[in-house]
Amino acid sequence: MRWIEAAFKTEGADIDELCEKLTAMGAEGLVIEDEADFRNFLEANRQYWDYVDEDLAKRYAGVSRVKLYLPDDDGGRASLSRMAGVLGMEPDVGIVDDADWENNWKQYYRPIPVGERLLILPEWEPIPSDSPRRILRLDPGLAFGTGSHATTRMCLNALEKAAAREKFVLDIGCGSGILGIAAMVLGCAMVVGCDIDPNAPDIALKNAGLNGITDMTFKIYAGDILKNAALRETFGSGYDIVLANIVADVIIPLAPIAREFLAPHGVFICSGILDGRQDEVAEALADAAFAITEHRHEDGWHCFSAVPH
Structure with a gap:
């Protein structure tokens, strides 16, 4: 199934109000991305790390938006048009597939040989029949x-x-x-x-x-x-x-x-x-x-x- 991803940009102080309006119009599963929240989280938990990944910091730089997802069909497009009209805001729109969310991240995880004896194997990968290494199964999506x-x-x-x-x-x-x-x-x-x-x-x-x-x-x-x-x-x-x-x-x-x-x-x-x-x-x-x-x-x-x- 394909989905419409719509991102409404706003000011950080207005995010709660925007979420309330979208919810009132039937939007569900809202995703909030806000640089101020991100920075506050880092500050509140700074004792637990020495650095923040540069790409992650760039992802949130200057960002304040609310994302929602609607079916990529006539009904979904009509709902989005109605929301945009009521809000007087034009969202950034993209199309994603179920597979994008469920499986695409797995492409970044492959078997990893470590040292002389270990092979770290994502849980969906088959066990190699010819590996002399000890297998360590892991779900990389958990933590x-x-x-x-x-x-x-x-x-x-x-x-x-x-x-x-x-x-x-x-x-x-x-x-x-x-x-x-x-x-x-x-x-x-x-x-x-x-x-x-x-x-x-x-x-x-x-x-x-x-x-x-x-x-x-x-x-x-x-x-x-x-x-x-x-x-x-x-x-x-x-x-x-x-x-x-x-x-x-x-x-x-x-x-x-x-x-x-x-x-x-x-x-x-x-x-x-x-x-x-x-x-x-x-x-x-x-x-x-x-x-x-x-x-x-x-x-x-x-x-x-x-x-x-």
Whole structure:
């Protein structure tokens, strides 16, 4: 089925009024795109990232509009004409197919070999019959963390060296669950994870299920580990591997906490560290009684492996 995509441009202060008018005329599923809202969201959550993708910022630059979708038929065109007439506004109009929404994004996700042993496979891709690698199934549409970004690749490479049978893993900022799932695929015995996103447990467990992993050995919690002492107590200590693919501003205060989670022989793998922040993180690791054993650098990002000393 084909749809008319109509975008009505307006001022940010007038968006609510425009939405009310469109709703009163029968419009449903309105999509609001507003630079002011985007900037406010970034400011309110700035502690969770070091940068914003340039293309994403450009997409919202100077934007204040409301989008709606109508069937591409006589009825849809008549409805749009009526709305435009009542509003006295001429929308930007395009045509999209159902397939554009449902499947086109999948073209950007292909099997990704990582390190020497892993192959990250989108859930719709067939399993290669001749691959010697261990398969990690993932739904890339669910959350950040698909293996394509340098921060995740570096973590996976470091994890591949550290993972082994009977090891227990803590994944802080687990997102899609990719790192914890990789640990299980590589033979680890148990993964506990957490994320500030309340949807993370469902998302990570869904991805784990694609790999035959159940909540018996893969447990995910929602919460802020820096602020929630009860959550930290729930996790306990003695982990062989602690993972944190987050940002420098979280890793720095996290370092002494990660030290408490680790077994004496354990390793802390942290990534998501933008160029220019690596020295701050290295200093925080040293202050938390860690010795850096490996420093990876790729595409402007850094990843440290560190052990207690």
